Amino acid sequence: xxxxxxxxxxxxxxxxxxxxxxxxxxxxxxxxxxxxxxxxxxxxxxxxxxxxxxxxxxxxxxxxxxxxxxxxxxxxxxxxxxxxxxxxxxxxxxxxxxxxxxxxxxxxxxxxxxxxxxxxxxxxxxxxxxxxxxxxxxxxxxxxxxxxxxxxxxxxxxxxxxxxxxxxxxxxxxxxxxxxxxxxxxxxxxxxxxxxxxxxxxxxxxxxxxxxxxxxxxxxxxxxxxxxxxxxxxxxxxxxxxxxxxxxxxxxxxxxxxxxxxxxxxxxxxxxxxxxxxxxxxxxxxxxxxxxxxxxxxxxxxxxxxxxxxxxxxxxxxxxxxxxxxxxxxxxxxxxxxxxxxxxxxxxxxxxxxxxxxxxxxxxxxxxxxxxxxxxxxxxxxxxxxxxxxxxxxxxxxxxxxxxxxxxxxxxxxxxxxxxxxxxxxxxxxxxxxxxxxxxxxxxxxxxxxxxxxxxxxxxxxxxxxxxxxxx
Amino acid sequence: xxxxxxxxxxxxxxxxxxxxxxxxxxxxxxxxxxxxxxxxxxxxxxxxxxxxxxxxxxxxxxxxxxxxxxxxxxxxxxxxxxxxxxxxxxxxxxxxxxxxxxxxxxxxxxxxxxxxxxxxxxxxxxxxxxxxxxxxxxxxxxxxxxxxxxxxxxxxxxxxxxxxxxxxxxxxxxxxxxxxxxxxxxxxxxxxxxxxxxxxxxxxxxxxxxxxxxxxxxxxxxxxxxxxxxxxxxxxxxxxxxxxxxxxxxxxxxxxxxxxxxxxxxxxxxxxxxxxxxxxxxxxxxxxxxxxxxxxxxxxxxxxxxxxxxxxxxxxxxxxxxxxxxxxxxxxxxxxxxxxxxxxxxxxxxxxxxxxxxxxxxxxxxxxxxxxxxxxxxxxxxxxxxxxxxxxxxxxxxxxxxxxxxxxxxxxxxxxxxxxxxxxxxxxxxxxxxxxxxxxxxxxxxxxxxxxxxxxxxxxxxxxxxxxxxxx
Numbered sequence: 001x002x003x004x005x006x007x008x009x010x011x012x013x014x015x016x017x018x019x020x021x022x023x024x025x026x027x028x029x030x031x032x033x034x035x036x037x038x039x040x041x042x043x044x045x046x047x048x049x050x051x052x053x054x055x056x057x058x059x060x061x062x063x064x065x066x067x068x069x070x071x072x073x074x075x076x077x078x079x080x081x082x083x084x085x086x087x088x089x090x091x092x093x094x095x096x097x098x099x100x101x102x103x104x105x106x107x108x109x110x111x112x113x114x115x116x117x118x119x120x121x122x123x124x125x126x127x128x129x130x131x132x133x134x135x136x137x138x139x140x141x142x143x144x145x146x147x148x149x150x151x152x153x154x155x156x157x158x159x160x161x162x163x164x165x166x167x168x169x170x171x172x173x174x175x176x177x178x179x180x181x182x183x184x185x186x187x188x189x190x191x192x193x194x195x196x197x198x199x200x201x202x203x204x205x206x207x208x209x210x211x212x213x214x215x216x217x218x219x220x221x222x223x224x225x226x227x228x229x230x231x232x233x234x235x236x237x238x239x240x241x242x243x244x245x246x247x248x249x250x251x252x253x254x255x256x257x258x259x260x261x262x263x264x265x266x267x268x269x270x271x272x273x274x275x276x277x278x279x280x281x282x283x284x285x286x287x288x289x290x291x292x293x294x295x296x297x298x299x300x301x302x303x304x305x306x307x308x309x310x311x312x313x314x315x316x317x318x319x320x321x322x323x324x325x326x327x328x329x330x331x332x333x334x335x336x337x338x339x340x341x342x343x344x345x346x347x348x349x350x351x352x353x354x355x356x357x358x359x360x361x362x363x364x365x366x367x368x369x370x371x372x373x374x375x376x377x378x379x380x381x382x383x384x385x386x387x388x389x390x391x392x393x394x395x396x397x398x399x400x401x402x403x404x405x406x407x408x409x410x411x412x413x414x415x416x417x418x419x420x421x422x423x424x425x426x427x428x429x430x431x432x433x434x435x436x437x438x439x440x441x442x443x444x445x446x447x448x449x450x451x452x453x454x455x456x457x458x459x460x461x462x463x464x465x466x467x468x469x470x471x472x
Numbered sequence: 473x474x475x476x477x478x479x480x481x482x483x484x485x486x487x488x489x490x491x492x493x494x495x496x497x498x499x500x501x502x503x504x505x506x507x508x509x510x511x512x513x514x515x516x517x518x519x520x521x522x523x524x525x526x527x528x529x530x531x532x533x534x535x536x537x538x539x540x541x542x543x544x545x546x547x548x549x550x551x552x553x554x555x556x557x558x559x560x561x562x563x564x565x566x567x568x569x570x571x572x573x574x575x576x577x578x579x580x581x582x583x584x585x586x587x588x589x590x591x592x593x594x595x596x597x598x599x600x601x602x603x604x605x606x607x608x609x610x611x612x613x614x615x616x617x618x619x620x621x622x623x624x625x626x627x628x629x630x631x632x633x634x635x636x637x638x639x640x641x642x643x644x645x646x647x648x649x650x651x652x653x654x655x656x657x658x659x660x661x662x663x664x665x666x667x668x669x670x671x672x673x674x675x676x677x678x679x680x681x682x683x684x685x686x687x688x689x690x691x692x693x694x695x696x697x698x699x700x701x702x703x704x705x706x707x708x709x710x711x712x713x714x715x716x717x718x719x720x721x722x723x724x725x726x727x728x729x730x731x732x733x734x735x736x737x738x739x740x741x742x743x744x745x746x747x748x749x750x751x752x753x754x755x756x757x758x759x760x761x762x763x764x765x766x767x768x769x770x771x772x773x774x775x776x777x778x779x780x781x782x783x784x785x786x787x788x789x790x791x792x793x794x795x796x797x798x799x800x801x802x803x804x805x806x807x808x809x810x811x812x813x814x815x816x817x818x819x820x821x822x823x824x825x826x827x828x829x830x831x832x833x834x835x836x837x838x839x840x841x842x843x844x845x846x847x848x849x850x851x852x853x854x855x856x857x858x859x860x861x862x863x864x865x866x867x868x869x870x871x872x873x874x875x876x877x878x879x880x881x882x883x884x885x886x887x888x889x890x891x892x893x894x895x896x897x898x899x900x901x902x903x904x905x906x907x908x909x910x911x912x913x914x915x916x917x918x919x920x921x922x923x924x925x926x927x928x929x930x931x932x933x934x935x936x937x938x939x940x941x942x943x944x
Contacts, residue, residue, distance in 0.1 A: 001475055002634055007654040010628055011666025014654060019668075019689035025675065032671070070658035075693075115675055122669075126629035127636065156482055157598035158794040160635030162474055164599065167633070182479040182486060186542035194483025196491075197594075199504070199801035202809040203497065203587055217491035221547075229812055229937055261814055312794045321788035322630040329671035337674040340701055342733055465701055 001165055001187055004057050006087065007067040009123040014071065017116050021080045026116035031331040031352045034109035034125060037345075040134055040320035044443030045433060047140050047426060048108060049170045050132030051098040054125055055412050058089045061121065089117050090410035094403035098417075099136070099173050099426030101433055102402075103446040105345070105385070106355050106371050108325070110403055115332065122327045130325040131163060132170040134317040138292075139174025140430060142310065144438060145296040146175075150307040152193045153179040154287055155315025167315045173423050180309070188419060195223040195257065207234055211242040219251040223285065226256045226270070236270050240277045255283035255307065263288070264303040271304040283307060291318070292440070338461045344386055349454065350461055356399035365432050367444070369402065370394060372451035382449025392449065473637055473659055476529050478559065479539040481595040486543065489588050493552045498588035503803040503824045506581035506597060509817075512606060512792035516915030517905060519612050519898055520580060521642045522604030523570040526597055527884050530561045533593065561589050562882035566875035570889075571608070571645050571898030573905055574874075575918040577817070577857070578827050578843050580797070582875055587804065594799045602797040603635060604642040606789040610764075611646025612902060614782065616910060617768040618647075622779040624665045625651040626759055627787025639787045645895050652781070660891060667695040667729065679706055683714040691723040695757065698728045698742070708742045712749045727755035727779065735760070736775040743776040755779060763790070764912070810933045816858055821926065822933055828871035837904050839916070841874065842866065844923035854921025864921065 007014075020026040039046055063071075063084045071081055091113025102108045109129065111118050142151055153171045156164040168184035178191035185192035196214055204210035207229055215222050224242065226235025236256065243253035256274075258266050263286045274282050285307030286298070291314075298305055312318060328348045329337050336350035352374040358366035370382040379399070384390035406414055417425065436444040450458070479486075492498040511518055535543075535556045543553055563585025574580045581601065583590050614623055625643045628636040640656035650663035657664035668686055676682035679701060687694045696714065698707025708728065715725035728746075730738050735758045746754050757779030758770070763786075770777055784790060800820045801809050808822035824846040830838035842854040851871070856862035878886055889897065908916040922930070 003473055003475065004634075005655065007658050008628075009654055010626070010652040011654045011657070011664040012652065012668055013666070015666050015690060015693075016668055016672045016686075019672065019686050020675075022689045023685040025685075028675065030671075030675065066658060067655075070654070074664060077689075119669075119671065123629050127631060127633065130630060131633045154482070156480075157595050158602060158796070159599060160632035160788065160793070161599065161603045161638040162476075163632030163635035165633065180482040180484065182481055182483045182542070183477065183539075185483070186479050186538060192483040192546060194485070194487055196484060196488055197591075198811050199502075199591065199594075199799075200488045200491065202801045202811065203492075203500065203502065203804045213495040213497070214488075214491050217494040217549075218487060221487075260818075312796075316632065316788075316793035318793050319791055321632070321790050321793045322784045324630070324784075327671075329674045332675045339670050339674065346732075 001183065002162070004124065005067050006061050006063045006120065007070065009120060013120045013122055014076070017120055018077055018080045020116045020119065021083060022077065026114060028115045028333045030113065030115045030118045030329060032111040032118050032122070032327050033107040033330050033349070033353070034111070034129065034325055034327050035105060035107050036323055036325040037104050038324050039104060040137060040317065040323055041141060042440070043137065043141065044437035044439070044446065045101045045103065045137070046133055046323065047136040047174055048096050048100050048102045048133055049098055049136035049173045050129040050166070051095055051406065052416050053132065053166060053169070054128045055093070055407055057124060057128065058121060058407065059410070059412060061089050061124070063087055087117070087120070088410055089113070089121055091117050091407070092405065092409060093407040095406045096402045097404070097425055099422045099429060100402070101429050103369060103448065106369050106448050107353055107403065110353065112352070126325055126327055128166065130323040132166050133325070134320070134323040135167045135170035135314065136174040136426070138314055138317045139171040139176050140426065141292040141440070142295055142314065143175025144430070145292055145299060146308060147299060149305065150178070151176045152307065152309045153181065153314055154309040154311040156181045158312040159315045164315055169419065171314060172419055173426050175423065175427065190419070196225050198225065198228045201225065201228040208238045208241065211238050212245070215242050215246055215253070219246065219249065222246070222253055223255040223257055224253065225259060227258055227260045231258060231261060231266050232269055232273070236273050240273065240279060243279050243282060244277070253279070253282050255285050257285045257287065257309070259287050263305065264298055264301040267303040267305050285309060287311070289313070336457060336461065338458065338465070340462070340465055347462065349450065350458055351454070353454065355402040357402050358394065358399050359432070360398070363432060364434055366398065367434070367437070368447040368449055370399065370449045370451060371454060373453050373457070376451055376453060379451045381452055383452065383455045385448060385450050473655065474634070476596065477539050478533050478535045478592065479542065481592060485592050485594055486548070489592055490549055490552045492588045492591070493555060494549065498586060500587045500805045502585065502587045502590045502801060504583045504590050504594070504799050505579040505802050505821070505825070506583070506601065506797055506799050507577060507579050508795055508797040509576050510796050511576060512609060512789065512795055513613060514912070515609065515613065516909035516911070516918065517573045517575065517609070518605055518795065519608040519646055520568050520572050520574045520605055521570055521608035521645045522601040522638070523567055523878065524888055525604065525638060525641070526600045527565070527879055529596060529600065530593060530879065531882070531884060533561050533596070535559055559589070559592070560882060561585070561593055563589050563879070564877065564881060565879040567878045568874045569876070569897055571894045571901060572874070573901050575841060575920065578841050578920050579825055579875065582825065584824070598797055598799055600638065602795040604638050605797070606792070606795040607639045607642035607786065608646040608898070610786055610789045611643040611648050612898065613764040613912070614767055614786065615647025616902070617764055617771060618780060619771060621777065622650070623648045624779065624781045625653065625786055626781040626783040628653045630784040631787045636787055641891065643786060644891055645898050647895065647899065662891070668697050670697065670700045673697065673700040680710045680713065683710050684717070687714050687718055687725070691718065691721065694718070694725055695727040695729055696725065697731060699730055699732045703730060703733060703738050704741055704745070708745050712745065712751060715751050715754060716749070725751070725754050727757050729757045729759065729781070731759050735777065736770055736773040739775040739777050757781060759783070761785070808929060808933065810930065810937070812934070812937055819934065821922065822930055823926070825926065827874040829874050830866065830871050831904070832870070835904060836906055838870065839906070839909070840919035840921055842871065842921045842923060843926060845925050845929070848923055848925060851923045853924055855924065855927045857920060857922050
């Protein structure tokens with residue numbers, strides 16, 4: 001849907017690119033890590049999403065004529081612009097499978113390539129992965145409490161501009177069943193869903209004739225919105241009348257939708273009216289300011305709602321609105337690098353790394369990941385990153401590597417799963433995460449450890465910088 | 473940037489469209505209102521934005537081949553699909569000037585046309601106007617407290633996917649000076665801004681050589697990021713060294729950027745070091761988790777910061793993330809319609825309307841808008857919408873109409889101002905709004921009144937529905 005060219009980036013990537021170009025550093029080999037520091041929604045995990053969109057953007061990432069004209073008008077160097085004309089991302093990316101669960105401060109993506117190419121893709125990588133991961137995470141929280149109800153994304157109208165497009169896809173990874181967003185459904189092969197608005201009812205002389213004309217136009221896929229005038233006195237009785245008329249013609253009303261008022265009360269009363277009319281098969285769907293807490297409350301109240309339509313709170317990732325993912329240099333020309341900070345927990349992990357996930361004999365996540373150098377085999381001991389006296393032994397066969405090659409030298413190198421396979425994988429990984437990490441209130445913190453070699457390297461680099469604070 | 477086709481909509485617009493088509497209602501004449509109910513950020517106003525993007529999308533809004541194939545695969549009626557092949561929006565839109573200030577519950581846009589065309593554009597209208605207005609409003613709050621500082625959008629990396637694109641434009645309407653988003657700068661002719669990241673410093677053997685190489689590449693537009701290792705012991709002294717070297721070559725360092733730590737303290741200490749070195753001209757810029765409250769606090773502390781870079785909090789409109797704008801039918805085939813609700817304040821205003829803004833003899837907004845029927849001339853008396861015994865007289869020449877024709881029969885009919893003219897207009901309108909509506913804490917509520925004729929019409933429709941709750 002997007003004509004995303006290589007100026008879909010922060011200007012500073014382009015100015016740094018020019019400086020790398022002019023100073024002869026552009027082809028130095030770099031390793032960048034993508035990771036985040038805080039889990040949104042006060043939750044216990046993040047669901048990784050956006051990988052396939054990112055890779056397909058990167059395969060086609062180039063400066064078009066308008067980009068180069070724009071940069072020329074900004075005074076960029078002509079030799080640099082000539083170089084950018086042929087620019088392609090030819091780097092290598094390691095990542096978890098899309099839909100996997102990831103945790104703070106350890107690498108989620110590892111990007112290798114020349115300094116200039118790994119720098120220029122920074123912004124688009126952050127933009128896509130931060131947002132899709134935010135929305136997949138939010139969606140998965142709703143799925144956790146919605147039991148077997150159908151969840152539908154209604155968010156496009158309140159989405160942050162075209163952000164609604166990627167959000168519809170990410171919601172399906174997180175466990176949603178369908179979207180109202182027709183364009184996203186078209187392009188990502190999602191199930192599209194949508195019936196009527198209040199305006200449809202109001203555009204007719206009365207509610208009953210509106211319901212009748214809608215049922216005539218959609219005899220086998222009809223959901224009636226029942227709250228335009230009065231849900232229990234008007235909307236539901238009219239829906240029952242039309243459902244009975246449909247039965248006579250050999251059709252069945254699919255459902256009714258509640259969009260205002262006390263959803264638990266109205267669902268129960270509507271269910272009773274429908275059941276009295278022998279319309280047990282008519283489903284009740286509900287929308288209006290729903291989030292994971294509202295779903296949980298409605299389920300606890302045994303509200304007979306089988307379909308939830310969720311807009312703003314899903315599609316904007318309220319109340320957090322952003323995952324704080326960052327992209328940090330870990331190594332350049334074989335030299336491990338580190339970013340210091342007055343805040344110890346913000347000091348980065350140097351060098352090219354792998355993340356190992358510990359899994360117990362029942363196949364459940366053990367509650368810790370271990371970060372080691374990429375060339376380490378089994379890591380026998382993990383250390384707390386900052387507390388010097390905490391370390392744990394790790395048994396062989398207890399860990400699996402999290403980062404796999406997904407792009408090598410600019411080419412996608414794995415067979416991308418379908419979106420429903422990704423959603424299925426996400427469900428399986430979520431099932432492997434113990435409940436205490438999934439609860440909404442004060443979830444357990446998923447631990448991170450570092451290997452002895454990585455710890456020694458990092459401590460040495462910190463000491464070097466502390467000894468010579470004016471730069472090595 | 474976007475290939476926005478007519479499936480950039482909620483599926484229900486398409487299913488309702490089919491029902492209008494099949495039931496012969498599609499060409500009935502409709503009037504829809506766009507309005508919102510809640511002001512985001514606990515603020516006192518919303519800055520209207522997104523109009524030009526909306527109109528340019530609508531002028532080109534059509535179903536392409538893939539859209540029609542998708543809809544065919546969804547089982548839509550073949551005659552309806554044949555009709556949609558030639559679909560164009562040929563309706564008429566009235567709106568305030570972009571950048572004007574608008575308030576809850578009164579029309580912001582009035583859309584007239586056939587039922588089917590006004591229905592199908594609902595979602596894209598909400599998507600664009602809700603989001604750009606949210607961001608322009610957020611940006612204007614930062615401008616209100618930033619005095620003469622330069623404000624730069626740094627948000628693309630934390631934006632909600634491609635939402636960052638429209639956000640960059642909306643931020644400029646709200647008072648921002650520049651954006652890091654190169655693509656938005658390219659397409660909207662915004663000022664692009666960007667210098668270096670920590671990775672640039674780390675990619676060099678030491679901070680001083682990184683600063684030197686960057687200054688060599690950008691001798692006349694160089695801002696150095698000084699917090700990679702230690703702001704006051706390393707970054708600022710190195711920046712001073714390089715600034716002095718630049719002076720010898722006839723250049724001037726533009727600025728330094730602080731991106732962590734206590735910004736007020738570091739800015740004051742850095743300013744003192746720069747001034748001692750006779751570098752009064754080197755500006756200090758600051759970024760990292762800045763919002764309107766942080767800016768206000770830094771200004772109150774007299775932190776010598778001349779440039780603010782603002783990312784997540786601007787570009788996502790934190791903490792609200794969405795403006796709750798809705799699109800409601802007001803009239804169809806000459807018949808005024810109303811949406812009832814158990815919540816009185818959610819009852820809509822029927823029929824085709826105009827909004828009048830009261831302005832005092834000093835040119836300040838008087839604190840109230842009056843909504844009347846479109847064919848009313850001067851409204852002599854305004855009534856509280858729901859409190860029967862409150863009414864006020866209005867003098868002639870005290871009001872101006874808010875809604876002007878911007879699109880007639882599908883064609884844009886005004887000369888669109890440049891973005892800087894729109895930003896200038898926004899500033900002027902904000903200057904006309906008294907301070908008590910602009911303060912962050914418990915701002916005054918901007919009142920709305922309705923004309924005697926509108927009140928009588930609305931009360932009659934409510935009474936009709938109450939008498940016959942099963943639909944008229």
